[in-house]
Amino acid sequence: MAEISTLGEFGLIRRLTKDIELKNTETLKGVGDDCAVLNFGSKEHDVLVTTDLLMEGVHFDLTYMPLKHLGYKAAQVNFSDVYAMGGTPKQITVSLALGRRFTVEGMDEFYEGLRLACDAHGVDIVGGDTTSSRTGLAISITCIGMVEKGKAILRSGAHPTDLICVSGDLGAAYMGLQLLEREKQVYYQQLEEARRKDPKATLDFQPDFAGREYLLERQMRPEARKDIVEKLRSAGIRPTSMMDVSDGLSSELLHICHESGVGCRVYEERIPLDYQTAVMAEELNMNVTTCALNGGEDYELLFTVPLTDHEKIEQLEGIRLIGHVTEPSLGAALITRDGQEFQLQAQGWQAFS
Amino acid sequence: MAEISTLGEFGLIRRLTKDIELKNTETLKGVGDDCAVLNFGSKEHDVLVTTDLLMEGVHFDLTYMPLKHLGYKAAQVNFSDVYAMGGTPKQITVSLALGRRFTVEGMDEFYEGLRLACDAHGVDIVGGDTTSSRTGLAISITCIGMVEKGKAILRSGAHPTDLICVSGDLGAAYMGLQLLEREKQVYYQQLEEARRKDPKATLDFQPDFAGREYLLERQMRPEARKDIVEKLRSAGIRPTSMMDVSDGLSSELLHICHESGVGCRVYEERIPLDYQTAVMAEELNMNVTTCALNGGEDYELLFTVPLTDHEKIEQLEGIRLIGHVTEPSLGAALITRDGQEFQLQAQGWQAFS
Numbered sequence: 001m002a003e004i005s006t007l008g009e010f011g012l013i014r015r016l017t018k019d020i021e022l023k024n025t026e027t028l029k030g031v032g033d034d035c036a037v038l039n040f041g042s043k044e045h046d047v048l049v050t051t052d053l054l055m056e057g058v059h060f061d062l063t064y065m066p067l068k069h070l071g072y073k074a075a076q077v078n079f080s081d082v083y084a085m086g087g088t089p090k091q092i093t094v095s096l097a098l099g100r101r102f103t104v105e106g107m108d109e110f111y112e113g114l115r116l117a118c119d120a121h122g123v124d125i126v127g128g129d130t131t132s133s134r135t136g137l138a139i140s141i142t143c144i145g146m147v148e149k150g151k152a153i154l155r156s157g158a159h160p161t162d163l164i165c166v167s168g169d170l171g172a173a174y175m176g177l178q179l180l181e182r183e184k185q186v187y188y189q190q191l192e193e194a195r196r197k198d199p200k201a202t203l204d205f206q207p208d209f210a211g212r213e214y215l216l217e218r219q220m221r222p223e224a225r226k227d228i229v230e231k232l233r234s235a236g237i238r239p240t241s242m243m244d245v246s247d248g249l250s251s252e253l254l255h256i257c258h259e260s261g262v263g264c265r266v267y268e269e270r271i272p273l274d275y276q277t278a279v280m281a282e283e284l285n286m287n288v289t290t291c292a293l294n295g296g297e298d299y300e301l302l303f304t305v306p307l308t309d310h311e312k313i314e315q316l317e318g319i320r321l322i323g324h325v326t327e328p329s330l331g332a333a334l335i336t337r338d339g340q341e342f343q344l345q346a347q348g349w350q351a352f353s
Numbered sequence: 354m355a356e357i358s359t360l361g362e363f364g365l366i367r368r369l370t371k372d373i374e375l376k377n378t379e380t381l382k383g384v385g386d387d388c389a390v391l392n393f394g395s396k397e398h399d400v401l402v403t404t405d406l407l408m409e410g411v412h413f414d415l416t417y418m419p420l421k422h423l424g425y426k427a428a429q430v431n432f433s434d435v436y437a438m439g440g441t442p443k444q445i446t447v448s449l450a451l452g453r454r455f456t457v458e459g460m461d462e463f464y465e466g467l468r469l470a471c472d473a474h475g476v477d478i479v480g481g482d483t484t485s486s487r488t489g490l491a492i493s494i495t496c497i498g499m500v501e502k503g504k505a506i507l508r509s510g511a512h513p514t515d516l517i518c519v520s521g522d523l524g525a526a527y528m529g530l531q532l533l534e535r536e537k538q539v540y541y542q543q544l545e546e547a548r549r550k551d552p553k554a555t556l557d558f559q560p561d562f563a564g565r566e567y568l569l570e571r572q573m574r575p576e577a578r579k580d581i582v583e584k585l586r587s588a589g590i591r592p593t594s595m596m597d598v599s600d601g602l603s604s605e606l607l608h609i610c611h612e613s614g615v616g617c618r619v620y621e622e623r624i625p626l627d628y629q630t631a632v633m634a635e636e637l638n639m640n641v642t643t644c645a646l647n648g649g650e651d652y653e654l655l656f657t658v659p660l661t662d663h664e665k666i667e668q669l670e671g672i673r674l675i676g677h678v679t680e681p682s683l684g685a686a687l688i689t690r691d692g693q694e695f696q697l698q699a700q701g702w703q704a705f706s
Contacts, residue, residue, distance in 0.1 A: 012457070012460065012483050013481075013483050015457065015461075016460060016461070016464045016483070017478065020468075020477075020478050022477045022479075023475055023476075023477055024443050024444070024475065024476075024477050026443050026444070026499065027443070027444055027477045027479055029479075030444075030477060030478065030479040030480065031478065031479060031480050031481070035480070036444065036446065036479035036480045038400075038443075038444060038479070038497065040393070040395050040397070040398040040399075040400050040443075040499045041395035041396065041397035041398045042393050042394035042395040043394065044393070044394035045393040045394045046393075047391075047393050047400060047497075049444070049446060049479065049480065049495070049497060050446075050480065051446040051448055051480060051481060051482055051493070051495055052448070052482050053448035053449070053450055053482045053484060053491065053493050055450045055484060055485070055486050055487065055491065056487070057487040058450070058484060058485055058486065058487060059484070090377050090379050090380070090391070090393075091377070091379070091380055091383075091389065091391060091402070093389065093402060093403075093404040093495065095404055095405070095406035095493055096406070097406055097408045097411070097491065104365070104368070107365065107369060108368075108369070111369045115373075122376055122377065123376075123377075124373075124375045124376055124377050124380045124383060125370065125373050125383065125384065126375075126380055126382075126383040126384060126389035126391070126402065127383065127384050127388070127389045127402065127403065127404060128366075128384070128404060129404055129405050129406045130365050130366050130369070131406060131408060131411060131412070132408070132411055133408050133411065134408065134409070134410040134411060134488070134489065135487070135488040135489065136487065136488065138406065138408065138450065138491045138493075140404070140406050140448055140491075140493035142402070142404055142446065142495040144391065144400075144402060146379065146393045
């Protein structure tokens with residue numbers, strides 16, 4: 001019997017879904033992109049569907065993640081998948097499995113965060129399921145969106161010579177997570193020491209987040225990039241392929257290369273980094289490029305545009321050109337600051353590692 | 354701080370969603386029915402969305418539920434919600450959180466059951482999410498369906514004098530669960546006894562299911578009632594309200610009464626029961642009517658039709674007329690075999706009890 005970890009998340013999904021044939025004319029695109037694309041007879045809009053399942057202890061840690069932030073983030077990460085198709089999120093369903101220690105007030109907080117996110121993006125909460133859990137919290141959100149008919153931006157449309165662009169900056173959410181984990185360790189160490197002297201000791205602990213607010217915000221309060229989709233639209237730029245950066249830039253670039261049947265060259269020096277990300281990486285003795293490539297949870301948009309859009313893209317604030325699409329034979333390469341070439345590897349967040 | 358159990362599942366959902374205002378013209382019906390009803394510009398069809406979250410140890414027990422059956426059932430219970438709106442299921446997304454002891458082969462089995470159900474109902478698997486779980490298995494399925502524009506059958510359309518009908522028979526799935534639980538207890542008792550003599554003893558245990566196959570099938574292999582929806586359509590009967598019986602007849606009748614602002618009278622002697630259900634209830638010293646009213650997981654259709662459809666309904670096989678809709682002031686009443694009147698109570702499956 002093979003263990004799941006031998007395949008990894010993407011390997012497992014591929015195995016389970018590889019020979020699925022689509023039966024319905026209402027299904028335009030099934031498994032394999034940020035959203036499925038459906039149409040039920042509308043001449044104006046296609047329907048987008050995406051879903052996420054978040055498990056306590058795997059995707060979030062309630063010791064430092066307030067429920068309000070968790071609700072906010074759980075909604076945003078689903079909106080991000082809809083924007084990654086060039087669409088607009090319209091509805092979500094929210095299913096929760098609650099452990100015994102959850103209180104009604106806790107759930108009110110979760111919903112407060114959820115609603116904040118929904119209000120900001122014009123999304124309706126239209127249904128869901130609430131049940132109990134023998135163990136931790138499980139959150140499943142499905143987001144329904146819409147996109148102009150036939151205009152969903154897939155991962156499969158990149159062509160050689162296209163420019164590769166990314167919004168915002170990368171690696172900060174991962175650094176935020178490292179910071180939270182470090183302070184959690186410090187807290188438990190101090191608590192243990194205090195309890196060695198007095199077994200009933202409590203701790204008035206103040207985590208040290210000074211000057212790191214941006215990293216925390218990126219980890220705890222991500223914002224789906226609706227603004228980027230709108231900016232591209234008003235600039236008359238239509239990406240040839242797009243996806244959101246949830247598992248890490250490396251992993252996402254490989255998805256686009258695989259789905260489009262192309263290669264890519266991206267330049268280390270062009271990967272957008274925030275100052276706090278760089279400082280934190282140095283402090284933790286980590287390579288900041290590795291964090292940006294493999295950290296994940298950035299929820300930025302990665303997309304390709306035709307070479308002819310070069311000037312238009314350069315004029316847009318908050319978008320960085322990081323490389324270009326190549327023939328598939330060249331593979332997916334990272335060119336380092338000193339001119340060396342490495343093949344990209346999907347070391348991103350591995351759900352089964 | 355209030356514990357979740359003080360509110361119950363429906364109380365919690367009501368609290369969390371009570372003041373949600375719908376913002377989008379694309380949202381026709383939000384929380385409060387078997388499915389949400391959406392429209393993205395189609396003049397022919399509205400879109401239906403329903404979702405379910407199933408947790409190991411709460412909704413299923415892998416000691417007696419084979420993964421193939423679990424996949425089959427998880428899909429069917431979602432299809433059932435779409436049929437309950439008079440619609441046709443078209444797509445599902447499937448999210449799984451897997452504990453460490455899950456094998457690739459186990460997941461193949463789950464997907465085999467899932468595909469069997471999807472093939473039987475013409476449904477495409479269009480996406481999902483696969484991740485790990487620190488504990489047990491979590492399954493989240495979202496089903497997308499379609500229904501003729503403006504023709505979704507809500508819970509809110511029942512009128513006084515309408516007839517109340519139910520398909521198939523009730524209580525058998527619950528009896529199947531009792532049977533499985535009983536045999537599980539017998540197994541563990543025998544194992545314990547054997548291990549008192551030899552700590553390494555294993556058990557060649559054959560559960561006693563003879564003559565109870567129907568109960569097991571109802572529990573482990575429910576069939577969403579596509580046939581009933583089709584039968585009603587070809588007979589030219591349009592229910593004024595409809596829902597599926599997942600939590601128990603009592604609970605569902607109360608939902609329809611609440612949403613439609615009506616009362617009801619249902620007759621104990623008319624509640625459809627299978628012979629095996631009655632025998633098993635007697636064996637377990639349980640009241641068979643209570644099982645049928647509160648057992649749940651029947652996945653039959655409960656619906657109301659205008660009084661003028663009386664003759665048409667009587668001619669349809671597999672549909673039982675169990676009572677009628679009344680003015681709200683009369684409440685929701687069960688008339689027992691000996692003519693006594695009881696107010697119905699939602700004692701159905703309580704997720705938080």
